[in-house]
Amino acid sequence: MPIFNVRHSTTYRYRRPVEFGEHRLLFRPRDSHDQLLLGAELATDPAPARSRWIHDVFGNCVAILGFDRPAPGLLFETRIRLDHTPRAELVFDTDRAALRYPFAYPADELPDLASTMRPHYPDDTVTRWALRFVRADGKTETGHLLMTLCYAIHESFAYARRNERGTQPPAQTLALRRGTCRDFALLMMECLRVLGFAARFVSGYVYVPGRDDVTIRGGGSTHAWCEVYLPGAGWIEFDPTNGIIGNRDLIRVAVARDPAQAIPLSGTYTGAAEDFLGMDVAVSVTTEPAVGVPAK
Structure with a gap:
């Protein structure tokens, strides 16, 4: 049963400070019998003026963030840690x-x-x-x-x-x-x-x-x-x-x-199309060593 650590960062870059509309994030894993969420963190730059969580029509956890000041960029960084139990065999108990x-x-x-x-x-x-x-x-x-x-x-x-x-x-x-x-x-x-x-x-x-x-x-x-x-x-x-x-x-x-x-991150900004310079995304998924096993 490995422990997975996920770090996911998304950076939007603009030619000048722009105003941001509401942004929706799907990053919190679904708790289940085969994956147990141990921790979840969300950081943004600039910081949101307001935030709330909802369950969508499929039961997914969605974070909704609002921003109240312009900025030349917008950074989202999420970190999750979960206990993952892979299925031992592929014989499914089908009727x-x-x-x-x-x-x-x-x-x-x-x-x-x-x-x-x-x-x-x-x-x-x-x-x-x-x-x-x-x-x-x-x-x-x-x-x-x-x-x-x-x-x-x-x-x-x-x-x-x-x-x-x-x-x-x-x-x-x-x-x-x-x-x-x-x-x-x-x-x-x-x-x-x-x-x-x-x-x-x-x-x-x-x-x-x-x-x-x-x-x-x-x-x-x-x-x-x-x-x-x-x-x-x-x-x-x-x-x-x-x-x-x-x-x-x-x-x-x-x-x-x-x-x-099921888009992981979506939102809007107020400005001209040419203001948008690009987006950078980085995801890393690592495991923690099992108890009693030294890290390499």
């Missing part, structure tokens, strides 16, 4: 009726899952590609379908960091065969939705054991993946960017129906 695809979700859960089952970016090319993972003889194992789709995106698509806001439509990611972690998460979600699965977007962080480990994608910034709901097993995490199934090295901060609802 017997859902071991084969297709299956039906329980009637009492359908109203709550409906918005995560509906395709949000309908496109025939995405539908045709998703159907490639379904056996023609009707003997598709649910677990095999999910793992094969996750690994197919991981192995067949090129990761390309993109700092611009927003997410590519799944059809564009499929055509380009490249994208960011949020693009791959959305593509997998949309494929699953056209097949009738409930899937949702997850925003958070990924732990990279060694910064020279180029096999782990998404380090040094926020990360994104998706969850799939299976009867009996609940929400299971799939990271198509890194081919991770389960919660290993993944720190959940927010879940949402669509990526636009």
Whole structure:
């Protein structure tokens, strides 16, 4: 059970002092049986004139900050510390009726899952590609379908960091065969939705054991993946960017129906477009040594 420490800083730079509107931050991880929040700190420069916390429609913790004086820059720095319990094995306790695809979700859960089952970016090319993972003889194992789709995106698509806001439509990611972690998460979600699965977007962080480990994608910034709901097993995490199934090295901060609802930091300023000079983002995720084990 490693202890993760996350430091996340975002700096906005402007040509002259500008006034700031309200800013919303999603940085506080979701407490659960597999990750326990031990501490969370938030610092800004300049300091906010007012702040408050809310739970959004998905139950995510959102900090809302207001500022009352102009400045040529705006810095947000968050630090979190949490106890993380990776799943020991990948045998999910799925209900017997859902071991084969297709299956039906329980009637009492359908109203709550409906918005995560509906395709949000309908496109025939995405539908045709998703159907490639379904056996023609009707003997598709649910677990095999999910793992094969996750690994197919991981192995067949090129990761390309993109700092611009927003997410590519799944059809564009499929055509380009490249994208960011949020693009791959959305593509997998949309494929699953056209097949009738409930899937949702997850925003958070990924732990990279060694910064020279180029096999782990998404380090040094926020990360994104998706969850799939299976009867009996609940929400299971799939990271198509890194081919991770389960919660290993993944720190959940927010879940949402669509990526636009899980932006880590958003806000406004009053000024001309040319006043904005740029944004710098830095994320580091480290672990504490286990008790009795000397730090290296």
